Amino acid sequence: MDEAVLIHSAQNGDLDAFNTLVLHYQSLVFNTAVRVLGDDDLAADASQEAFISAFRSLATFRGGSFKAWLMRTVTNACYDELRRQKRKPTTPLEPETAEGDEVDSPKWLADPNLTPAQKLEADELEHAIQHCLDALPLEFRTAVVLADIQGLDYSEVAIASKVPLGTVKSRVARARLRLRECLRGFEELLPSAFRLESEEI
């Protein structure tokens, strides 16, 4: 896949070329959105919005790292989604019994593949990390997601977040320290990985 050629074609209105780029980047985009938003459905919506917005504003892409440019679009879509959530908080759909009492664990919420205990165990690390990520201020969360989870370098993070390089440096450092503090609270729950890291030193 020649990315430059595809981008050029997409800039001239070739939707098929753009869709090729979408297929290539959709996992990256969705993963970024899911880590920033902490919710799969919201992340899927934000990802779709990000791609639509990216296609519409593709003319503004003037070369450089397409990945960083796309990450900026995703970040913006996530911020929009969070703002929308603040304005219109949703009420969870809780089923009721015949007597009008709420059902705590409705049948349709259950995963047919895993028992809740298994699921909990499997997702333990992920849940703990996501919990700590959610506790970070949005700017710190975005910086650390882009730098540590998506592996962007500082200059790309700067492009994606529209902030100077020095700010990126500072945000990543602060975010890491806060994350470490937060994860200490889960040391007993998680840590095969976490403890092992400590023992390795």
Add this chain to the structure above:
Amino acid sequence: MNGFRDLEQLSADLDGQLAPSESARLKSRLQLDPELAEAYEDMRQAKGILQKLPARKAPRNFTLTRKMVGLKPPLPRVYPTFKFATTFATILFAISLVVNGLSGSRMAYSAASAPVPDVGQGGGAPDDLFTMPMAAATEAPAATDAPATEAAAQLAPELGVAESSERIVETPTAKDDASELQSQAQGPQEPRDFSIPFIWQALLIAVILIGGLALGWMNQSAKRKWRNE
């Protein structure tokens, strides 16, 4: 440890963002400063944990459709010409309707407001309202030739009324009567007919209809062609 600046340096070093000389200096400091070393380790662990997060698979494809991005099918080159012609014809037709409406009402108003001749003077209403004042005007100049004072002097003894010459001057003179008649003769001219002929309106309607149909057909065929691609 010298505050947050050190932490930033540690974090940047973890990401390979420090120059080799700076990195070497930091490493030597790490061996001497246990607090700094602990902070470095915390950051390294945090980074390591984040990198261990499993990558999530996209729940569906996010490929876009033409509808999603509002793309329109490519239209033939003549489309803008047809569009312009149809729009222009529509505007002209609207103007023609307004002009004809105004012209019609003006004619009706002129006919209604034409002066009705004095019955006593003319000996009855003439058939043509516009010809009568003209006739009256041609008769009027004779009266204007006579000086007003003379006419008054002639009339005074007959009426037996003694009036001063100043008073006589103030009375309506024959000259005034004549000029009034003249203005009446000039005033109610036949109004010009500005109405647009029906044939032009019919032509405009034809252009609008043909243009509209052509535009609709071009739109539909472009969409059909696009869907089949």
